[in-house]
Amino acid sequence: xxxxxxxxxxxxxxxxxxxxxxxxxxxxxxxxxxxxxxxxxxxxxxxxxxxxxxxxxxxxxxxxxxxxxxxxxxxxxxxxxxxxxxxxxxxxxxxxxxxxxxxxxxxxxxxxxxxxxxxxxxxxxxxxxxxxxxxxxxxxxxxxxxxxxxxxxxxxxxxxxxxxxxxxxxxxxxxxxxxxxxxxxxxxxxxxxxxxxxxxxxxxxxxxxxxxxxxxxxxxxxxxxxxxxxxxxxxxxxxxxxxxxxxxxxx
Amino acid sequence: xxxxxxxxxxxxxxxxxxxxxxxxxxxxxxxxxxxxxxxxxxxxxxxxxxxxxxxxxxxxxxxxxxxxxxxxxxxxxxxxxxxxxxxxxxxxxxxxxxxxxxxxxxxxxxxxxxxxxxxxxxxxxxxxxxxxxxxxxxxxxxxxxxxxxxxxxxxxxxxxxxxxxxxxxxxxxxxxxxxxxxxxxxxxxxxxxxxxxxxxxxxxxxxxxxxxxxxxxxxxxxxxxxxxxxxxxxxxxxxxxxxxxxxxxxxxxxxxxxxxxxxxxxxxxxxxxxxxxxxxxxxxxxxxxxxxxxxxxxxxxxxxxxxxxxxxxxxxxxxxxxxxxxxxxxxxxxxxxxxxxxxxxxxxxxxxxxxxxxxxxxxxxxxxxxxxxxxxxxxxxxxxxxxxxxx
Numbered sequence: 321x322x323x324x325x326x327x328x329x330x331x332x333x334x335x336x337x338x339x340x341x342x343x344x345x346x347x348x349x350x351x352x353x354x355x356x357x358x359x360x361x362x363x364x365x366x367x368x369x370x371x372x373x374x375x376x377x378x379x380x381x382x383x384x385x386x387x388x389x390x391x392x393x394x395x396x397x398x399x400x401x402x403x404x405x406x407x408x409x410x411x412x413x414x415x416x417x418x419x420x421x422x423x424x425x426x427x428x429x430x431x432x433x434x435x436x437x438x439x440x441x442x443x444x445x446x447x448x449x450x451x452x453x454x455x456x457x458x459x460x461x462x463x464x465x466x467x468x469x470x471x472x473x474x475x476x477x478x479x480x481x482x483x484x485x486x487x488x489x490x491x492x493x494x495x496x497x498x499x500x501x502x503x504x505x506x507x508x509x510x511x512x513x514x515x516x517x518x519x520x521x522x523x524x525x526x527x528x529x530x531x532x533x534x535x536x537x538x539x540x541x542x543x544x545x546x547x548x549x550x551x552x553x554x555x556x557x558x559x560x561x562x563x564x565x566x567x568x569x570x571x
Numbered sequence: 572x573x574x575x576x577x578x579x580x581x582x583x584x585x586x587x588x589x590x591x592x593x594x595x596x597x598x599x600x601x602x603x604x605x606x607x608x609x610x611x612x613x614x615x616x617x618x619x620x621x622x623x624x625x626x627x628x629x630x631x632x633x634x635x636x637x638x639x640x641x642x643x644x645x646x647x648x649x650x651x652x653x654x655x656x657x658x659x660x661x662x663x664x665x666x667x668x669x670x671x672x673x674x675x676x677x678x679x680x681x682x683x684x685x686x687x688x689x690x691x692x693x694x695x696x697x698x699x700x701x702x703x704x705x706x707x708x709x710x711x712x713x714x715x716x717x718x719x720x721x722x723x724x725x726x727x728x729x730x731x732x733x734x735x736x737x738x739x740x741x742x743x744x745x746x747x748x749x750x751x752x753x754x755x756x757x758x759x760x761x762x763x764x765x766x767x768x769x770x771x772x773x774x775x776x777x778x779x780x781x782x783x784x785x786x787x788x789x790x791x792x793x794x795x796x797x798x799x800x801x802x803x804x805x806x807x808x809x810x811x812x813x814x815x816x817x818x819x820x821x822x823x824x825x826x827x828x829x830x831x832x833x834x835x836x837x838x839x840x841x842x843x844x845x846x847x848x849x850x851x852x853x854x855x856x857x858x859x860x861x862x863x864x865x866x867x868x869x870x871x872x873x874x875x876x877x878x879x880x881x882x883x884x885x886x887x888x889x890x891x892x893x894x895x896x897x898x899x900x901x902x903x904x905x906x907x908x909x910x911x912x913x914x915x916x917x918x919x920x921x922x923x924x925x926x927x928x929x930x931x932x933x934x935x936x937x938x939x940x941x942x943x944x945x946x947x948x949x950x951x952x953x954x955x956x957x958x959x960x961x962x
Contacts, residue, residue: 457673458663478652480592481669489587493591499651499652
């Protein structure tokens with residue numbers, strides 16, 4: 321095949337111009353980022369939250385595993401984890417708490433007759449007044465209009481101020497990216513009408529994704545009919561993870 | 572990660588096991604404190620007309636500059652993406668204490684310190700630009716910034732401008748280090764840090780460390796040059812060191828008493844930490860060796876009539892202990908604030924690396940670097956130039 325000079329220039333220009341654009345488009349599609357949000361998804365119409373029923377959690381760790389798989393969470397770090405509380409008595413005694421591997425593989429038996437035992441799943445509380453967002457020096461971490469606290473990893477300095485500012489221990493530094501990482505409430509899923517990975521696999525529906533702006537969401541009934549609590553309410557972060565049957569000993 | 576988990580006692584949130592802020596972040600408030608303290612000592616002469624400390628005026632300014640130039644380096648080295656740090660200036664997040672610190676730093680460096688030093692040395696620089704030869708001549712010529720007018724009127728203007736800049740400089744120095752305190756004091760999630768006392772305690776401890784370092788540097792330079800020490804000068808500095816230290820210690824004790832008396836939900840956890848993991852660095856190093864002992868030694872020099880040599884020896888010991896004590900204080904704030912779980916149910920351990928990016932070796936190099944910079948500055952702009960010309 322012979323090419324004229326004109327054809328060669330045309331082909332070369334197309335190749336140079338189109339390849340990066342195609343690569344960028346493909347990458348955006350793969351990552352399920354905000355740019356690929358389905359057209360029908362309107363951020364202003366949602367206000368995401370989660371409800372957790374402590375009584376229903378059996379500590380199986382399926383949520384931790386699903387989250388790790390779905391979000392490629394690095395080993396030894398957790399976007400969600402489950403804590404086991406064992407409380408012998410009240411008064412001065414501290415509760416005994418463990419979370420081996422974040423509860424990912426369940427919990428070893430602990431036979432303590434007479435003690436109160438329960439599991440508490442934890443994740444980013446997607447606070448409406450987030451201390452982590454407040455302290456970020458460049459605004460790399462932000463609250464999305466639909467109420468999810470997200471991190472722009474292409475902008476994060478890795479200064480770790482937000483890790484210090486989070487009262488709940490939900491943030492960590494991604495060992496490879498050297499930027500902060502945390503629960504995104506599976507933003508790539510919920511904007512497509514799916515639920516989060518952790519809620520999807522929970523066998524007892526202890527954790528349920530909630531949209532506070534949707535009048536038909538069962539969350540409204542949940543909040544109306546139960547005594548609910550958020551973690552560390554005195555921090556006034558306006559956390560949006562609502563717990564039912566949360567013991568006062570939980571921090 | 573496994574080795575870190577071995578250092579855990581009780582329960583930490585799983586992401587808390589790893590400490591986020593290392594020894595480099597200990598150095599940052601330590602170095603910034605020396606800057607603010609040295610500048611405030613310099614302003615004593617300029618604004619408050621304490622003539623006795625005049626021999627240290629220029630040295631204090633150069634010390635402040637040497638340490639200020641190094642202050643951002645530990646931060647920079649600690650960042651996951653140092654190449655993005657300039658974004659703090661381009662797209663600052665105005666609600667972030669850390670972002671605003673960048674501007675306080677630049678203001679202090681460019682508007683206060685560099686200008687004041689330049690104005691103070693300008694006549695000397697102009698003189699040196701014509702009296703030296705070779706590359707030094709070119710350096711001094713560049714430093715004149717094209718301004719070679721040393722008429723009496725011009726010098727009067729320099730003096731006036733320098734005075735005004737020092738006036739602005741004092742609140743700026745307060746701001747610089749008070750702000751560092753605010754970066755920690757405003758973290759409500761951390762009860763070890765979160766107290767409105769933090770900026771004030773940081774400020775006074777900064778003054779203490781800055782005064783101590785200039786006193787030690789002055790005494791060392793006098794020894795190195797083999798000239799006679801100006802005893803009333805060091806006596807005065809020691810007196811200021813003593814009183815500032817007393818205020819600083821009182822403030823820290825007020826904070827401690829409040830914590831003990833209030834005994835809020837974090838108290839048991841923090842108290843246990845101070846009794847165990849922080850005992851050596853907090854109780855022994857910071858309070859006993861780094862505060863009570865130098866205060867006692869300085870008190871001796873104030874109360875008793877000691878011989879000159881004995882006084883100077885005590886100043887050496889007290890000054891060095893003071894610096895160790897203030898460094899320990901920074902350590903206990905930064906590292907101590909990360910040793911306990913925000914669940915108040917457990918403790919982790921800080922393992923200081925040796926030669927990694929945030930290890931002991933870079934920390935030592937960063938501590939020595941300001942002294943190397945100061946050496947160059949002193950060679951280039953000897954603080955005693957004015958005296959020599961007069962002599």
